[in-house]
Amino acid sequence: MKLFALVLPGLLLSVSAPAIAAQSDDAAASPFTLSGSARIRYEFINPLFRAGSSGSDQMLSTRVRIKGEYDAGRFVLGGEFLDARAWLTDSGSVIANGSVNAAELLQAYVRVPFEGGEFQAGRFVMNVGSGRLATEQGFRNTPNNFEGVRGLFTPAENWSVEAFFTAPVRIAPGDRNALENNTAQLDEAEWGTHFWGVHATRTGFAGDLKAEAYLFGLNEENGADLLTPGLRISSPRAAGRYDFEVELMGQFGEQPQGAATLDVRAWSAFASLGYSFDAPWRPRLSGQLVYASGDDNPADADWNRFNPLFGARRGDFGTTGLSFTHFRENLIAFGPRLDMREGPAAISLQVQESYLASDTDRWRVANLRDATGQSGDRIGTLAEARVSYWLRPDRLQLETGASVLFRGDFARNAPGAAADDNPVYGYVMLTAPF
Template identity: 35%
Template sequence: MIRQTTAALLPLCIIATPAHAKDENLDIEASVRVRVEGIDGQFRPNTADTGAVLLRSQVSAEYDAGPVRIGGEIQDARVYFDRQPSSVGTTEVDALELIQAYVTAELSEKAELQVGRMTMDWGSRRLVSRQNFRNSTNAFTGARFDWRLSGGNNLTLFWTMPQDRLPNDREGILDNEIEPNRERLEQQFFGARGVTSAVLHGVSLEGYVYRLFEEDTPSFATRNRRLWTGGIRLLKTPKVDAVDFEVEAIWQEGKARASTAAADRTDLNVTAYFVHASVGRTFAMPWSPRLVLSYDHASGDGRGNGYGRFDTLFGARVFEYGPSSLYGPIGRANLISPEARVEVKPSKRWDGYLAVRPLWLENATDSFASTGLRDASGATGRYAGTQFDFRVRHWLKPDRVRVAAGAAVLAKGNFLSNAPRAPDNGDTHYGFMEITYGF
């Protein structure tokens, strides 16, 4: 089905016209990405096997006026030709949206304050991120204060209102309808984050505490989450002929409701956690192969009176769990999963990886990760299956034109094959090809 094709070409025409700034302090960047995807053996209940064309166009500009910088960014994210019913939602569709509009003031050589609409991409990106693979991205409205200390240490304080991506109704999403995103005081996200590189030689330490507060409004149903999320992260970055590692531990508590249903008025005590550990080594040989072994453990919700399912807030998952979009069965909730991964970089223009990841439920009675499948009795057990995925990328023209392709196979285990509402259609297969043009 072709929807609003003429409207979709408008942002492309704007981007295809080169922008020449008369003032050397004005910086303008733009990009267009076209991706073709396909999935069969769908793991989601009541969702069709389908293909789709995803289009994302971005234009950003920033004017540097000395101690003050003024910037903005428009993103246009659309989907075409998907077969219904599909899983396409606001993570794929967000047409012609002003995701950034900010003023940044340099208060001193070491401190700056940013106010307005902004995107944020911090640390491991497991809790706060700007999405790259995903068609649309998280964005926030508020203020952030950055203090750069000596020795590579820094501190960030922030208060924001996450933007609700619109439209969020099925008809509006299918029509790639243009509707401005909104922020609201009933949803607030704030906290602090600090990073130091002085722990050990080559090892950095990150610590943070975040608060998410939300309430229902007549137009937005929520789980009324009031969560405190705190964590620490140790990181040694990869280097040739050396061992690298990463350890991150996150604790979450507060209150939330089990669902967004209007009739659900019960506030549950939340106690949840997530742990990631990985170790890798880059070998000094052709293609610079890097072998990485990792382990992820995210709590699920049990049968008690509280709520134990971990909430990844505004985090990304593609860099760790394979493609999302029409695929994306793995998320940081009710998950136990090791992974073995091999990364290669034959040249400055080529890179790729191959990974295998077995999957188990942390709690047999909770919904598994991001699949929407649950066996409240726990009778189908905890083994979900095994994922195999790969990706390869190549710069046709360095920093301008890049092509990428990838695929994933989800070999379904007993849970994904036999849980209530699980599709009886064999293993899941997914693939994509994309080209990105930036200037």
């Protein structure tokens, strides 16, 4: 009965989406717009790979997002409802806080456009630059959102600037019992934490290059005080052409650790080089490298572990959810990737060889660490494939994927490592936008 009640709203939304679209077409001049999506996903992993774990796990998750905006002329009022739930879990399941957020107000804002930009205040989601440090998260069941103010400006030709000052909204519930029961609890902004930043983009260079520079700040009450400057240079993808992307991120400040306060000296980098073939399916073959520093010496006064703030994982590391193996912290990952797209279908294949940047620091996702470094540094080889297909163009999309982590010496030998074989993950997902 629970499952029927869960699936029915999504099916009704997918069936009624064309009717809603037709109504909006008839009322094209209306100042009110309505959009959203319904999604259902089943995923499993066998065996588990986290410290002290064994056996398998599964989850059925649903997410409904409904967004409305009213254009009053000089300003726009917006709001978005979110209902995210998880099912088929038990006492041994891995239920992250990002899996459940029932009956919640995801966004509530006023946006004021003006010549050369716009201003926004309230609760909102935001995607800044590459999204590696600030994004709403797409595959995860619950998006990141913030409360505060942000502005978008175009001060000159080929220039755009985004600035924001926010507090992150902490997703509720957080306790195990409430997560298992999909309990609805109000999210609250944590105003003891400030997340702010300035991001500038410059286009118009030879070869259609784009350059971005930014500075992000994270100030936590009784926690970290971080400054994260960064630079990104990229070229567009086009048939018969090479493309590249390079992003460098430094991190400085202070990090409390026990009774001490350590000086932060950390950094991260991303680099990719690809070629798009002028052929059916528009195949793009690329290679990429991800680096994020780890803490080299836990006994010194420096903190070298990179903090990815509120960034995305899936774009660089592939499928997340229960398969969540890679995090932009203490990591070196590199390998080839193939992306293809033809009509309503898209295919992505990726292989990554993965190491700890510091063999004495932790593998965060698995909660494993060997402070002696004697377990080695190789996490393993992560191989992933995923396919998406629009069953009804722009109305109903099917996506499925699978990955396997061929565990390396650290993943097998670190103290507390799971004794089982290589973890295999798979998922199937239906999404109905409207």
